[in-house]
Each structure stands twice: as structure tokens, then as C-alpha cells.
Amino acid sequence: MSLKLKVVTPERIVFEDTVDSVTAMTESGEVTILSNHIPITAVLRPGEAMLRKAGVPSYLAMSTGFMQVRPGNEVLILADTAERMEELELGKIEEAKKMAEKILSEKKAGDDVMFANAAANLERELARYKVAIRRRGSVHGTRSPETEG
Numbered sequence: 001m002s003l004k005l006k007v008v009t010p011e012r013i014v015f016e017d018t019v020d021s022v023t024a025m026t027e028s029g030e031v032t033i034l035s036n037h038i039p040i041t042a043v044l045r046p047g048e049a050m051l052r053k054a055g056v057p058s059y060l061a062m063s064t065g066f067m068q069v070r071p072g073n074e075v076l077i078l079a080d081t082a083e084r085m086e087e088l089e090l091g092k093i094e095e096a097k098k099m100a101e102k103i104l105s106e107k108k109a110g111d112d113v114m115f116a117n118a119a120a121n122l123e124r125e126l127a128r129y130k131v132a133i134r135r136r137g138s139v140h141g142t143r144s145p146e147t148e149g
Contacts, residue, residue: 001035001036001073002018002019002020002035002053002073003018003019003020003021003022003033003034003035003073003074003075004018004072004073004074004075005017005018005019005022005051005075005077006074006075006076006077007049007060007062007077007079007082008076008077008078008079009078009079009080009081009082010080014060014079014082014083014084015051015060015082015084017053018053019051019052019053020034020035020052020053020054020055021033021034021050021051021052022049022050022051022052022067022075022077023049023050023051023052024042024044024047024049024050024062024067024077025044025045025046025047025048025049025062026042026043026044026045026067027042027043027044027045028042031067033067033069033075035073036073037069037073038069039068039069039070039071040067040068040069041066041067041068041069042066042067042068043064043065043066044062044063044064044065044066044067044077044079045064045123046062046063046064046120046123046124046126046127047061047062047127047130048060048061048062048127048130048131049062049077049082058084058085059084059085059131060082060083060084060085060131061081061082061083061085061124061127061130061131061132062077062079062081062082062083062127063079063080063081063082063120063123063124063127064079064080064120065077065078065079065080065082066078081124083131085131085132093125093129093132094129096125097125097126097129100125
């Protein structure tokens, strides 16, 4: 039996299909949802989500949001941002990551709200980076230490 998964951001539907399992990072830790899972609602943390269909994994880079497991094997993910692995461009992500790190280091002694925003941006970029590195490894047929796990 499979799950009906829908991943939605404010801008678009990122993914909508049936899958065998969904693994995502929540405030309580990493959670894997299989068919016939009990209904739950969880707060998402930035990270990668793994979707498995017919034994083949695919990945999404997601920021904060919510995941709801509903009766009838339905999973709804409402994320602030979510991108499919094939949409990510490593060069742009590396630039954004450097900018977030720079802003974070500048805000250490400043405004708490600005520091929290900079930290959240860095966490999102690190999630995107991890998924993009995973894609690069699969495209080139090699696996680096960053792609493991």
C-alpha cells in the first residue's frame, strides 16, 4: 500500500504523487512515514526529505513548515520553501550559503531578531546544499562523504 503525498509551498505544489515512504526532519527528530501510519501533525525543521517510490529514493530540500499524516494514507506537507533535487543549482546555493554565513557573523553582536533570521537562512541554505551535493554525486555516479547518510 502506498501514501498519497502532497508537498505545498505558498508559491506552488512542489510534489504530488503516491510514494512508499516519506522521511523528513521534524522538531522531534527524523521521522519516517509508511502506509497505515497513525495520524500525526509535526513541525518541520529545515533539512532534506527523502521520498521513496518503488525502492528508488528522491530528495527535497525543505525549510520550516508542518507535516500532517491523515487517515487514508494521506500525507500533507506545508513548507515555507521546498525544492526538488533536480531544481537545485550548486553554484547559486554556495553563494547564498556564503552570504548567510557572512550576515550571521556580522549579526552576532547585534539585534536578536536579525541574528535569528540569519541563522534560519543559513540552516535553509545548508539543507539545500546537502541535497544539491547528493544530486551532484548521483549525476556523476560517484558518492562523496557529504552524500552519505
